[in-house]
Amino acid sequence: MELKGERLISAFVDRTWEALNDPEVLKGCITGCESLERTAEGFVAVVALKVGPVSARFKGTLKLTNVQPPTSYTINFDGQGGVAGFGKGSADVALQPRGEATLLVYTARATVGGKMAQIGARLIDATAGKLTEDFFKAFDTQVSVAAAPVSSDKAILAGETPVVFPTLLSRFPASWWIAGAVIVLGVALFLFSR
């Protein structure tokens, strides 16, 4: 099953990108995100969710592939929720400039299994939709009030801001992985109810 969607973020592309880079911003947008750590392959995040009557603490691993900086990538997410079940999938995410705003476009595929699937896929629908909605609402709010200065293109060209091109992993900060995981998970739950 596939789900496509898009969201207009009221910020410039680079500002959106910066906010996506900021783990503190993202952690604040994801209800229940408890921790995030780097591992050899990527990242591990722990997010606590309540889906209908099922409480789940998801331990997720995240991997980025098909990276086309700085506009698009694919996030692969695999989350184990113990007795509650599992969720895994991937999402293609792209950022496109829209004047003063940024259009975030996603296409996601996912599978959810275990207790969450068994005891009422229809109960997941409401939770997943709310999860996704809450994330973007909070993210949108955070981005439009973010006061942190952004390295401008001019500054980079002038050589005043060091441009670092390190390994793949550190180029795409933890926040991207979290964002992708949330998108994939929220979308997975939502579309699974179809």
Next chain:
Amino acid sequence: MTVKVQDTLIGQPVARLEDDRLTTGRGRYTDDLSFPGQVYAAMVRSPYPHARLAAIATEAARAAPGVLAVFTGADVAADGLSPIPHDNFWLGSREAMKQSPDVYLVNADGSDTRVPPHHLLPLERTRHVGEAVAMVVADTPERAKDAAELVEVSYEDLPFVVRAIDAVNADAPRLYDDMDSNICLDAVVGDEARTQAAFDGAPKKVRLHTLIQRVTGVTMEPRAAIGCFDPETQRHTLYAGSSGVVRHKVELAKILGVPQEKVRVVAHDVGGNFGTRNNFYPELGLVVWAARRIGRPVRWTAERQESFLSDYQGRDLTVTAELALDDAGRFLALRGVNLSNLGAYYASTQPLRKGIGLMSNVYDIPTAFFRAQAVVTNTVPTTPFRSAGRPEAIFVMERLIDMAAQQFGFDRVELRRRNMIRSDRFPYANPLGLVYDNGDYEAVMNQALGMGEWDDFPRRAAEAARRNRRRGIGVANYVEITTGFPKEKAEVRIWPEGRVDLVIGTMSSGQGHETSFAQVAAQWLAVPIESVRLLTGDTDVVTVGGGSISGRSMRFAGVVIAKAVGQVLATAKQVAAFIWDVDAATVSLGERGLVDAKGQRALSVFDIAKAIRDRADLPEQLRQPLAGECEEFFREAGFPFGAQVCEVEVDLDTGVVAIESYVAVDDVGKAINPLILHGQTHGGAVQGIGQALMERVHYDPESGQMLSGSLTDYALPRAAAMPNFKVAISEIPSPTNPLGIRAGGEGGTTPALAVVVNATVDALKEFGVKHLEMPVTSEVIWRAVHGRATGHSN
């Protein structure tokens, strides 16, 4: 063995003796039992449809509070436990199966049926969502569940397949690496060449492709088991409901690798079976084995969600069938393919086998040819369920007839009447290998049509149309085969205190045996019905028995009880003759016991038992306890038959269908207790209605997940939505046993799928509806009416 008395109890609608106890909380179910020192098991169940078990980390679970042990498939294998011996073991060797009246299915290419091993816990691969992969034992149920969450299983998920139509393909994901496909059985039945010729020359043909969907039993009592082990005697005891304690004992002994005397199985009240408890479950073996390992009684009771995930399920048969007719509507030939979804393990092909023999139903069809296939898939195993295989077969034939009538303009009743087997054609060999004993199919159909007021239907339909509703009426005939494990034994013992102990190898799970068996024994012994005590649930008492399946109980038990009683009476007559100093031939059985020739003196069997106990002057040979026993091997099948008529009313705006009238006529040969038989018909009909209109176990083909995992999503029929059933019993004695009994436990379900769908399609004929796939929910009806048809995602 003649016990001819006027029927004082047999045939009477005696109110059930056990109901008072069962409806006031005094039933004794497995979970009600309590043992000193008992501990609790919780299962860790796989969330994947198909996965390699890479590793199972149990350290955290072992360290959790109150945990005594954690077991995995490696522990099972290390102890040398054998896989569960399913139907193929219990039903006996090939030779034994060939002697059974049921159609015998073998692979057409001559190869052996594939029976993959079903271990108590899998070692390297798990093959369905919900399969137990580990067991935690702790001192409270909550601690066991909490610790189960700490077991870390590393699954490497594998490609999976859940639908039979997908699994049968050569390129489908394979469940077993040592099999070259997922097909366990691929057999043919009937005359291929003759059927082909008949179809080639037939002017009229009608075809049906349908899935008779998977259902689950939802027994009111969830599965439960308690395992005990006595180190002194080395005896294992299993407390668990089932269809028969002897079968479970034999199977458990095989799994544990111990002699049968070292195993005892006990069951008290069983809260519903319908076939779901026939086959052996991993949890039953696990608690007994764990009790031996740990040294304390181990208990397990399924939660309702767990039942949805792990109870063996029913039906799931995909059929493609064709009927050939001549221009006058005479049936010329029948052919098709029946594809059975076995689930992840091969537990039973009884439904496939029984159904294939009955595809031609009560109709005289000269030739037929069917292919019967059974495949494994990544779903829970399937086993017999209320009238195993027969509702599926009857559904196909009765739908084909209605479709032919609609397509070619025949009257539905006349088409049936024209093709019915005439009552002078018995014994009748049908084109699929079964020989029906006797019956009058037209009479029961006429009776059902009369009770259902068939002729007056157009008036009722017109009246409903004025209210913007649509009425439909359907009819379905059936014949079915009841066999069951062929051996049965009864022991009758008379106690001077005024009690009769009746030991028999059947097992009631709600059918009222405590009453119906007491009726026959009490009448034949001329004692009050309350004095008869039925003993079935302990293998230390019941040594031989085939359980209650396939309508075998009264049919077999009646015979062996009668013969055992005959022995008792023979002894009693001799004692009475001695006491009265007369010839034994002059003593007969009266209403209150044995009477002399003039009917002046009478002695009840209890008086006789007292005399045996107290009188010192009795000759040696009469000083035995007053008892009798009889064990028999039954070779013949029973063929119950009947008809149902159903009338529905559809609300076009909502698609909701209301059942306005439901008629069932069943020929049971000889009715022991009409009240109980009616109850069986009601219950059977409700299970059929449930499948026709609302029930479905749904495994999503895309994810392999089971989505109908609770009562929120698995719809069950409720009493308020059911009509007042109009039931009647017909009694044409069967020639296959001295009592003439056919069986009456499953006839309510057998035609029910067909009659409900026939009626609903009839209601929607003006919208061009030709067929509806089950479950015929209000959404299905609404879409059919409004032209937005969509198939079920199987």
